[in-house]
Structures are given as C-alpha cells and as structure tokens.
Amino acid sequence: MYRKTYVEIDEEQLKKNTEEIVHKYPDYKYYFGVVKNNAYHHGIRVVNSLIEGGVNYLAVSSLEEAIEIRRYNCTIPILVLEPIDLDFLDDAMNNHITLTIDNLKYLSFLNELKLPYQVNIHLKIDSGMNRLGFKTHKDIKTAMRIISENKMLYLEGIYSHFATSGIQDEYYDRQVDTFLELMKDIHLEDIPIVHLDRSLTFVTHEKLSFVNGVRLGIALYGFNGSRNIKNGLKNRLREMKRKIYVKRHHISPTILENNLHLQTAFKMYSTVMSLRSVKKGEFVGYNASYKMKEDGYVATIPVGYADGVTKNFGYVAIRNKRYPIISDSMDMIMVLVDKTIKYKDKVEIFGDTISVREVANRLGVNAYHLFNQISTRVVRIHKTKDEELEIKY
Ligand SMILES: Cc1ncc(COP(=O)(O)O)c(C=O)c1O
Numbered sequence: 001m002y003r004k005t006y007v008e009i010d011e012e013q014l015k016k017n018t019e020e021i022v023h024k025y026p027d028y029k030y031y032f033g034v035v036k037n038n039a040y041h042h043g044i045r046v047v048n049s050l051i052e053g054g055v056n057y058l059a060v061s062s063l064e065e066a067i068e069i070r071r072y073n074c075t076i077p078i079l080v081l082e083p084i085d086l087d088f089l090d091d092a093m094n095n096h097i098t099l100t101i102d103n104l105k106y107l108s109f110l111n112e113l114k115l116p117y118q119v120n121i122h123l124k125i126d127s128g129m130n131r132l133g134f135k136t137h138k139d140i141k142t143a144m145r146i147i148s149e150n151k152m153l154y155l156e157g158i159y160s161h162f163a164t165s166g167i168q169d170e171y172y173d174r175q176v177d178t179f180l181e182l183m184k185d186i187h188l189e190d191i192p193i194v195h196l197d198r199s200l201t202f203v204t205h206e207k208l209s210f211v212n213g214v215r216l217g218i219a220l221y222g223f224n225g226s227r228n229i230k231n232g233l234k235n236r237l238r239e240m241k242r243k244i245y246v247k248r249h250h251i252s253p254t255i256l257e258n259n260l261h262l263q264t265a266f267k268m269y270s271t272v273m274s275l276r277s278v279k280k281g282e283f284v285g286y287n288a289s290y291k292m293k294e295d296g297y298v299a300t301i302p303v304g305y306a307d308g309v310t311k312n313f314g315y316v317a318i319r320n321k322r323y324p325i326i327s328d329s330m331d332m333i334m335v336l337v338d339k340t341i342k343y344k345d346k347v348e349i350f351g352d353t354i355s356v357r358e359v360a361n362r363l364g365v366n367a368y369h370l371f372n373q374i375s376t377r378v379v380r381i382h383k384t385k386d387e388e389l390e391i392k393y
Pocket of ligand 1: 034081197198199200215216217218219
C-alpha cells in the first residue's frame with residue numbers, strides 16, 4: 001500500500017458475530033449469510049469466516065457474485081436472490097447455484113428447456129413488498145404442479161421478504177398473514193427450506209413456527225437491532241408513543257432489546273500527510289469555504305469523496321481524540337488539529353472512537369449505505385487469526 005488510506009476488515013469478528021447469532025438463536029436449521037455487494041463491501045473472501053461461524057447457505061444478488069464466491073468456496077450452497085437470465089443457466093449449474101423463481105412465465109421458460117441437469121430452486125413469494133415474487137395462490141399452485149411434474153426441477157425452498165421491521169407498524173403482521181393465505185393448502189413442512197426473516201425482523205420477533213431458515217445480512221456485520229428504550233427522556237417518550245400505537249393497531253409483540261453481542265468489523269483509517277499552521281482570518285479549501293476563527297493547525301489527510309468520505313462525516317479521531325473536518329475535495333480532507341498532531345499520525349475515519357453508527361446518523365443514512373459508500377479505491381486489509389492480507393479491488 002503506497003497511499004495510507006485503508007479499510008480494516010476483522011474477519012475473526014465476523015466469525016464471532018456469526019457464532020453469537022447461531023448460539024443465541026439455535027432453533028433454525030438454515031442460516032443464510034447475505035453476502036451480496038461484496039459482502040456489504042467487506043470483501044467476498046469473508047464468506048469463509050462466516051461459514052466457520054455457522055452460516056450454512058449464502059445469498060447474493062447476481063450470478064456474477066455467486067460465481068465469484070466459488071473462488072473461495074466450492075461447496076457452500078448459494079442462492080441468487082434475483083431471477084437470473086436463463087441464457088446463462090449452464091454457468092449457474094456448473095457452479096451449483098440455486099435459482100430464485102419469481103413468476104410463472106419465468107418458470108414456464110425454464111420448464112420448456114431440455115434440462116441435462118437437475119435445477120435447484122426456491123420460489124419467491126410476494127407477501128407485500130411488490131418487488132419480486134408470486135402474488136396469487138393460483139399461480140403458486142400452478143408453479144407447484146409444474147415443478148412436481150418435471151423431474152429436473154427440485155423445489156428446495158420457498159421464501160419471502162419483509163418490507164418493514166414491524167416494530168411500530170402493522171405491515172409485518174400483514175405480510176405474515178398474506179404469506180400464510182398464499183400458502184393455504186400447500187404443505188410447507190414438505191418443503192425443505194422456508195425462510196422469511198431478515199436481520200431486524202429476526203431479532204425483533206419470535207420465531208415464526210413454519211420457518212426453518214433466516215437470511216442474515218447486517219446482523220452478521222455487527223448490528224444487533226437493539227433499541228435503547230430505557231435510556232434518555234427522548235427514547236422513553238418515543239417508546240410510550242410506540243406502545244400506544246401498537247395497542248391501538250393490535251400489532252404482534254416485538255422484542256426491542258436483545259443480548260446479542262455483535263461488533264462491527266469494518267474500520268477505516270488514513271494518515272496525516274501534511275501539516276500547516278494557519279492564521280486567524282485565512283481561508284481553507286475550495287471556495288475558500290472555511291475561515292479560521294483563530295490561529296491554528298490544519299492537517300491534510302489523503303482521503304476524499306472519491307473514497308466515499310466527505311466533510312459531512314464531521315470528525316476524524318487521532319490518538320482517540322476527535323478533530324473536526326473543515327474542508328473536503330475528491331482526494332483529500334482538511335482537519336482542524338492542535339499542535340500535538342504529527343506528520344504520519346494514524347487517523348481514524350471511523351472505528352473504535354467514532355462508530356459506524358455515529359457517522360451514519362450524522363449523514364442521515366444507515367450502516368448499509370455507509371459501508372457501500374466507501375469506494376473500492378480504498379485498499380482493504382483483512383485481518384485473520386493468522387495473517388494480515390492486503391487486497392486492492
Ligand atoms: C431478499 C433479501 N433477504 C435478506 C436480506 C438481508 O437483509 P439484512 O441486511 O437487513 O439482514 C436482504 C438485504 O437487502 C435481501 O434483499
């Protein structure tokens with residue numbers, strides 16, 4: 001690494017997060033690790049840490065992502081969550097990939113092919129998200145018949161996706177009801193894998209009796225979905241309001257606090273590249289947008305919006321102390337520091353002093369967006385038990 005701006009991925013922590021979830025929620029048979037978008041930008045090689053921790057199925061968005069995983073693991077089953085272009089079915093089958101079937105027309109195309117291999121499929125049910133999936137009982141029945149009559153199609157799973165957390169809305173309950181209504185007179189117990197929940201719905205609701213799988217994304221990457229309902233007046237007021245709403249709308253019980261000990265494994269660092277003293281009244285950065293209020297010191301850090309870091313991040317931390325970002329540009333930010341700061345000091349963009357959650361909140365986004373925002377220009381250092389590996393995408 002020449003330019004000292006990097007993301008540190010703690011693979012041991014990802015393994016620990018997975019172990020913790022599997023240990024505390026042992027009543028599932030299938031723990032899907034959702035590793036789309038390069039494992040939420042953690043780097044696809046982390047799949048093996050997740051598998052060591054207990055994930056026994058993976059889920060991705062595209063065939064490209066699925067095939068990329070095969071470079072790291074040849075055996076783990078992989079579900080592509082979007083219907084793939086059937087022109088590339090051979091590639092999918094050669095790599096033992098499970099397909100999502102989301103509508104009857106698509107299934108009919110597949111059914112008409114002279115398949116030289118058995119195709120493993122999961123039916124996607126649209127219980128209210130209106131993104132992908134079967135919407136009517138009639139279509140689902142027809143799909144089940146087509147599959148049962150074609151020996152080359154194997155119905156391994158059935159699944160749906162929740163649009164909301166269901167913490168303070170009735171939509172989660174409505175989706176569960178819709179799913180069950182669509183499944184009436186279908187023997188779910190005969191389908192090997194039934195999976196509905198994602199991280200937040202999983203930790204905030206009792207296990208649905210008819211599922212045996214769960215798709216975990218953000219929880220694996222360190223977010224337990226707990227709400228701080230007891231601390232602070234604002235939180236207590238919010239919780240009172242929520243309780244009234246829940247009662248009025250007969251929303252099923254939710255679990256707002258859990259004892260899942262998860263930690264993020266994605267930290268970002270840079271270094272002090274240049275230092276200057278700047279006099280009161282001088283301007284800093286493009287558009288002369290920051291005017292020094294008094295004599296002081298400005299550190300220039302080699303990280304900018306091309307890396308996903310902007311002035312809106314608010315602060316960086318140097319030796320555990322916060323310093324405000326006063327200007328940004330494509331490749332550099334400027335930080336107001338003090339005279340203790342030295343050339344080549346390590347700079348935390350987020351990590352132990354400034355958390356992912358804090359930065360995400362300040363940006364008005366969630367952790368998914370923040371991980372995604374850190375560009376692949378930034379070198380990744382993967383830390384495992386035995387080694388540190390530098391990866392440039
Ligand atoms: C279909 C599907 N299942 C599961 C997940 C995982 O969600 P989460 O990261 O909230 O656990 C996603 C993520 O977007 C998804 O699209």
